[in-house]
Amino acid sequence: MPQSYQLRVNGEVRDVTVEGETPLLYVLRNDLELSGAKFGCGLSQCGACTVIAGGTAVRSCSTPVRSVEGRDITTLEGIGSETKPHALQVAFIEEQAMQCGYCINGMIMTAKALLDRTPHPTEVQVREALAGNLCRCGSHNRIVRAVLRASKGDAK
Amino acid sequence: MNHISLTRRQFGSALGGLVVMFGIAPRIVAAAEAGGPIPAMLAANKRLDGWLKVDSQGQVSVYTGRVELGQGNTTALGQIVAEEMDINFLRIRMIPVDTSISPNEGVTAGSNSIEAGGSALRAAAAEARAILIQRAAERLGVTPAELIVDDGLIFNKDGAKRTSYWELADSQPFAREATGTVPAKPAKEHKLVGKPAQRIDIPDKVMGRPIFIQDMRLPGMVFGRVVRPLSYNAQLARLDDAAVRKMPGVLSVVRDGRFIGVVAEREEQAIAAREALAKAATWRTPEGLPDPGTVHEFLKTRPDIDTKTVNEKTGAAAPAAKTVEATYRKPYLAHASIGPSCGVAGLVDDLLTVWSHTQGPFPLRSDIARATGIPLEKVRVIHAQGSGCYGHNGADDAALDAALLSLNSNGRIVKLQWMRDDEFGWEPFGSAMTMSARAGLSADGSIVDWQYDVWSCTHNMRPGNQRGVNLLAAWHLEKPFERATPAEQPLPAGGGDRNAVPLYDFPNQRIVDHFIPDMPLRVSALRTLGGFGNVFALESFMDEVADAAGADPVAFRLKHLKDERGRAVLTAAAEKAGWKPGVKSEGSRGRGLAFSRYETTKSYVAVVADVVVDRASGIVRVERVTAAVDAGQTINPDGLKNQIEGGIIQGTSWTLKEQVGFDKQRITSRDWVGYPILTFPEVPAVDVVVIDRPELPSLGAGEASQGPIAAAIANAIRHATGARLRDIPFTPERVKAAIARG
Numbered sequence: 001m002p003q004s005y006q007l008r009v010n011g012e013v014r015d016v017t018v019e020g021e022t023p024l025l026y027v028l029r030n031d032l033e034l035s036g037a038k039f040g041c042g043l044s045q046c047g048a049c050t051v052i053a054g055g056t057a058v059r060s061c062s063t064p065v066r067s068v069e070g071r072d073i074t075t076l077e078g079i080g081s082e083t084k085p086h087a088l089q090v091a092f093i094e095e096q097a098m099q100c101g102y103c104i105n106g107m108i109m110t111a112k113a114l115l116d117r118t119p120h121p122t123e124v125q126v127r128e129a130l131a132g133n134l135c136r137c138g139s140h141n142r143i144v145r146a147v148l149r150a151s152k153g154d155a156k
Numbered sequence: 157m158n159h160i161s162l163t164r165r166q167f168g169s170a171l172g173g174l175v176v177m178f179g180i181a182p183r184i185v186a187a188a189e190a191g192g193p194i195p196a197m198l199a200a201n202k203r204l205d206g207w208l209k210v211d212s213q214g215q216v217s218v219y220t221g222r223v224e225l226g227q228g229n230t231t232a233l234g235q236i237v238a239e240e241m242d243i244n245f246l247r248i249r250m251i252p253v254d255t256s257i258s259p260n261e262g263v264t265a266g267s268n269s270i271e272a273g274g275s276a277l278r279a280a281a282a283e284a285r286a287i288l289i290q291r292a293a294e295r296l297g298v299t300p301a302e303l304i305v306d307d308g309l310i311f312n313k314d315g316a317k318r319t320s321y322w323e324l325a326d327s328q329p330f331a332r333e334a335t336g337t338v339p340a341k342p343a344k345e346h347k348l349v350g351k352p353a354q355r356i357d358i359p360d361k362v363m364g365r366p367i368f369i370q371d372m373r374l375p376g377m378v379f380g381r382v383v384r385p386l387s388y389n390a391q392l393a394r395l396d397d398a399a400v401r402k403m404p405g406v407l408s409v410v411r412d413g414r415f416i417g418v419v420a421e422r423e424e425q426a427i428a429a430r431e432a433l434a435k436a437a438t439w440r441t442p443e444g445l446p447d448p449g450t451v452h453e454f455l456k457t458r459p460d461i462d463t464k465t466v467n468e469k470t471g472a473a474a475p476a477a478k479t480v481e482a483t484y485r486k487p488y489l490a491h492a493s494i495g496p497s498c499g500v501a502g503l504v505d506d507l508l509t510v511w512s513h514t515q516g517p518f519p520l521r522s523d524i525a526r527a528t529g530i531p532l533e534k535v536r537v538i539h540a541q542g543s544g545c546y547g548h549n550g551a552d553d554a555a556l557d558a559a560l561l562s563l564n565s566n567g568r569i570v571k572l573q574w575m576r577d578d579e580f581g582w583e584p585f586g587s588a589m590t591m592s593a594r595a596g597l598s599a600d601g602s603i604v605d606w607q608y609d610v611w612s613c614t615h616n617m618r619p620g621n622q623r624g625v626n627l628l629a630a631w632h633l634e635k636p637f638e639r640a641t642p643a644e645q646p647l648p649a650g651g652g653d654r655n656a657v658p659l660y661d662f663p664n665q666r667i668v669d670h671f672i673p674d675m676p677l678r679v680s681a682l683r684t685l686g687g688f689g690n691v692f693a694l695e696s697f698m699d700e701v702a703d704a705a706g707a708d709p710v711a712f713r714l715k716h717l718k719d720e721r722g723r724a725v726l727t728a729a730a731e732k733a734g735w736k737p738g739v740k741s742e743g744s745r746g747r748g749l750a751f752s753r754y755e756t757t758k759s760y761v762a763v764v765a766d767v768v769v770d771r772a773s774g775i776v777r778v779e780r781v782t783a784a785v786d787a788g789q790t791i792n793p794d795g796l797k798n799q800i801e802g803g804i805i806q807g808t809s810w811t812l813k814e815q816v817g818f819d820k821q822r823i824t825s826r827d828w829v830g831y832p833i834l835t836f837p838e839v840p841a842v843d844v845v846v847i848d849r850p851e852l853p854s855l856g857a858g859e860a861s862q863g864p865i866a867a868a869i870a871n872a873i874r875h876a877t878g879a880r881l882r883d884i885p886f887t888p889e890r891v892k893a894a895i896a897r898g
Contacts (some may be wrong), residue, residue, distance in 0.1 A: 019404075019424070026424045035371035036364025040494050041576040042427075045828040048494055076364035089362040096354060096794055099802055100226025100544030101361035102368065102495040127836040134828060136494050137226060137544045138805030140839040142798070 005069050010078025020066030025049045027065050036076030036105045047106035047133035051075050057113035076105045088112055091150035099137035106133045111147040120151055194336030197276035201259035205330035207280040210321045217249045221261025222273040226544040227858050228795040229269035231355045235791055236274050239348040240281035242305040253517045253539040263516035267758055267856025270791055283338040287329050292319050343850035350850055352794035369513050369540035370498045379423040380561040380572035381430035383416040384582055386439040387822035394438040403429050410564040413634035417561045419570055443820040446676050452485050452590045456611050458674040466653050466669045473604035473663035476596025480704045484693040486884045487815035488677055489586040490831055495543025496574040497550030499558030503567030508535045512555035513542025519620020520552050524559055527630040548680040550574055550583045552619050553628040560629055577826040582628055585816050586682025587613035591693035601705035606665040612652025613675045614642035615685035644671045648757045655687040658694055659753050660716040684859045691863025695750035699871040708737035709749055721760050721786050726751050728784035729762035732845050744769050746876025750867035754860035759787040761860045765868035769876045771895055774888030778808050778840040778869055786847040787857040793846055796857055801842045803861035809834035811866040812886050
C-alpha cells in the first residue's frame with residue numbers, strides 16, 4: 001500500500017505518498033519534478049541516475065524510497081543555482097564537457113561526492129571514481145578535466 | 157478524440173515545443189537535387205520564412221531541419237546565421253524540428269549538418285540580410301550600399317538615418333522564395349564562424365533543467381512500457397493479463413498481435429506491470445539466428461547476394477613481384493545509447509502529436525501515419541533531444557510504441573521509455589562485415605594492383621522508405637506491415653561499401669561490394685555505416701603491405717597519395733606525435749597510424765595510436781591518440797575537436813571491447829555486463845590538431861575519426877608485439893592467441 005514518506009531533498013522537506021519500494025529515481029523525477037537524475041539502466045550499472053544521499057553517491061534507480069527517509073538527499077538541481085552555480089557546473093561548461101549530456105548528471109554528482117571526500121584528487125583518482133559511470137559519446141577526457149578544474153578552483 | 161491544447165509553457169521551457177504555426181507546406185527533399193548555385197536543401201525548401209524569422213523583440217528564430225543529437229550542430233548552425241546576419245549570437249533562437257513548421261531536411265545523419273544544412277542556412281541568412289537592408293534603404297530613402305549593420309541595427313555612415321531588423325519585422329520581409337543568389341560573406345570577414353562557441357544546450361544540461369524528451373511533463377500525462385517478444389521470431393502462445401489489469405495504477409493493457417504494452421498512472425507502476433506481463437506471456441521461440449561463431453561465413457553464403465564492382469581502374473604498371481592478402485572482420489555493434497529510447501505521444505489539437513528524438517522527424521511521420529492508418533496531415537512529429545544515438549537506434553520505434561499506446565488510451569498523452577533490455581535486445585545493430593584485400597607489390601615497393609571485396613548486410617533500414625514500414629512495432633501487429641526491402645545506396649555515401657574505395661593512387665584497382673539483402677539480426681545505420689569496417693581493413697592492409705615492402709608506414713602512404721590535403725593531415729598527425737621511422741618495440745609498447753577521408757568526399761583525419769600490450773593477459777591499453785583533421789572551413793573549432801575526440805574514444809571502445817552477443821534464439825547482450833564499453837580508466841588521452849581551411853567549404857566531420865582509430869590500434873599492436881589482429885574486437889583472448897601465433 002502507498003505510504004507517506006517525508007524526504008529531505010535539496011534542503012527542503014517534501015512529502016510523498018508512494019509504495020515504499022518505489023525507486024527514488026521516479027519519486028524525484030515525477031513527484032518532485034526534479035529531472036536531473038536520469039533513467040539509464042535500472043540496474044546500477046551506468047550511473048546516470050546518481051544522487052547524493054547521506055553524503056554518499058547512490059544509484060537512485062535501485063534505491064527504494066523507504067530507505068532514504070530521514071537522510072539528506074541532494075540532486076543536480078540542489079548543488080547550485082542559476083545565479084550561484086556549483087564549481088563543477090561552471091567547470092563542465094568551461095570545458096564543454098559533454099556531447100549529448102545524458103550521463104552528465106551522474107558525472108557531476110559522482111564527482112561531487114568525490115570532491116566532498118577528496119577535495120584535491122589526482123587525475124587517476126578522478127578516473128577511478130568515475131569508473132562506474134558510463135559515457136557513450138566519448139567525452140571522458142573533458143569530464144576529467146572539468147572535475148580537476150573544479151577541484152583546483154579554476155572554474156571562473 | 158481528445159481535444160487537448162497545450163500552452164508553450166506546459167512543454168517545459170527548455171523543450172521548445174509549440175511555436176505559432178505559419179503556413180508552409182512541407183516539401184519532400186529531392187536528395188539528388190544538388191548542383192547549381194542554390195544549396196540543395198534550400199532548393200527543396202525555398203520559402204525564406206521557412207528558415208528564418210525576425211521579431212520585434214530582437215530575436216532571430218532559425219528553423220533548421222537538422223536535429224540536435226548532442227553533436228552541437230545547432231550551435232554551429234546558429235553561429236552561421238549570426239555571422240551572416242551580423243547579429244549577436246545570443247539573439248539566435250534555434251527552433252526544434254517540427255513537421256508542422258520546419259524545413260524538411262530528411263535525416264540528420266552522415267556528418268551532413270554543417271556541410272549541407274549549414275550551406276542552406278548560410279545562403280538563406282545572407283539573402284535575409286540583403287532583403288532587410290533593401291527594405292531599410294527604401295524606408296530611409298538611401299541606397300543599400302550606404303547602410304551598415306551592427307547587431308541588427310541598420311544605419312548610415314553618420315548615424316543620422318537608422319532603423320533595425322526588429323523594426324522591419326512586421327513587414328513580413330521573408331514571405332517569399334529564396335533565390336540563393338546573394339553571396340555569403342567572405343571567410344576573412346568572419347567574426348563568429350571559426351571561433352570556439354559554447355554550446356547553447358550545455359547550461360541546461362549541467363543545471364539539470366528539463367531538456368531531454370525523457371524529462372517532458374505534460375498535463376494529464378501517463379506512463380507506458382512495452383513487453384517485447386522473447387526473440388525476433390517468437391510467437392505469442394498465451395497471455396494471461398487479467399491479473400495485470402488489476403494491478404495498482406494500470407489503465408490499460410494493449411495487445412495487438414505480438415505487440416504488447418501497458419499504460420499506468422505512475423512510471424514505476426508501468427514498469428511493475430511490464431514485468432508482470434512478461435511473466436504472464438508464454439512464447440514459442442524457435443531457433444532463427446545463425447551460430448555466432450561462424451556468422452561471417454554464414455552471411456557470405458546467403459542467397460541473393462548482390463555483387464557489384466563499384467570502382468575499377470586499370471593502367472600501366474610494373475609487374476607484381478609479391479602478393480599480399482588478408483581478410484578482416486567486424487562484428488555486429490550496438491549503438492548502446494546511455495538513455496534508453498523514449499517517445500511521447502497524444503492527440504493534441506486533433507493531431508496525433510509525437511515527440512521523438514528521431515534523426516528524421518519527417519520520415520518518421522510518414523511511417524507512423526502508415527502504421528497507424530492516420531492520414532499524414534493528421535500526424536505531427538516534434539523533435540526533442542534524447543541521449544546520443546550514433547545512428548538509427550530505438551528512437552523511431554519508441555515513437556510508434558508511444559503512439560500505439562496513446563491511440564489505445566483515447567489519445568491521452570503517454571510517455572514511454574524503453575527499459576535497458578528493450579534497447580539492447582531490439583535496436584537495429586551495425587552489420588557484421590567481412591573485408592578481403594589483395595595487393596600486388598612491384599620490385600621497387602609500389603602497389604601496382606589492389607583488389608578489395610566487402611560483404612555486408614544493409615546499413616540503412618530507416619523509416620521513410622515507401623517500400624515498407626521500418627518501425628519495430630509495425631512488424632508485430634496482428635496485421636503486420638512488411639519492412640522495406642533493403643537496398644544499397646550509391647557511392648560516395650554508399651552503405652556497406654562506404655569508404656571501400658581508397659584515396660590512394662594505385663594504377664590498378666577493383667573494389668567489389670557484396671550486398672547481403674538477408675538480415676538475420678536486425679540492422680540499420682550505425683555511425684559511419686560500412687566506413688568503420690572498410691577503413692579498418694584498408695588501413696590495416698596498407699600497413700601489412702608496407703611491412704612486406706619493408707617500408708615505413710607513413711612514407712609508404714605518402715608515396716601512394718597525391719591528394720595534398722590528405723598528405724597534409726598525415727604529415728601533421730605524424731609530426732605532432734613525433735613519429736620516427738624504424739623504431740623497434742621492446743615487445744609491449746607500439747605505435748600505429750591510419751588515415752582516411754570520410755566517405756572519400758568529407759573530412760580528412762589521420763590518427764596515431766600509442767598502445768601498451770600486456771603479453772601475458774592479452775589486455776591492450778590505448779594510452780594516447782594524436783589526431784589531425786581537415787574539415788575545410790571550421791565553424792566551431794571546439795565542437796569539431798569534441799566530435800573527433802568522441803569518435804576516437806567510441807571507436808577505441810568498438811575496437812577493443814564490443815560485439816553484440818547472441819545465440820541461436822535471441823540477442824544475449826541485454827545490459828552493460830553483456831555489452832561492456834570503454835570506461836574512464838581505459839580511455840586514451842586524445843590530442844587533436846585542427847587544420848582550418850577558412851577559404852574552403854566545410855566538410856562533414858562527425859563520424860570521420862572512427863574508422864582510422866581501429867586500424868591505428870591494430871597497427872600499433874602489430875608494432876608492439878608482431879601480432880596482427882584482423883578480427884574486431886581485439887579481446888584479450890584474441891590478442892593472446894595472435895601473439896602465440898607470432
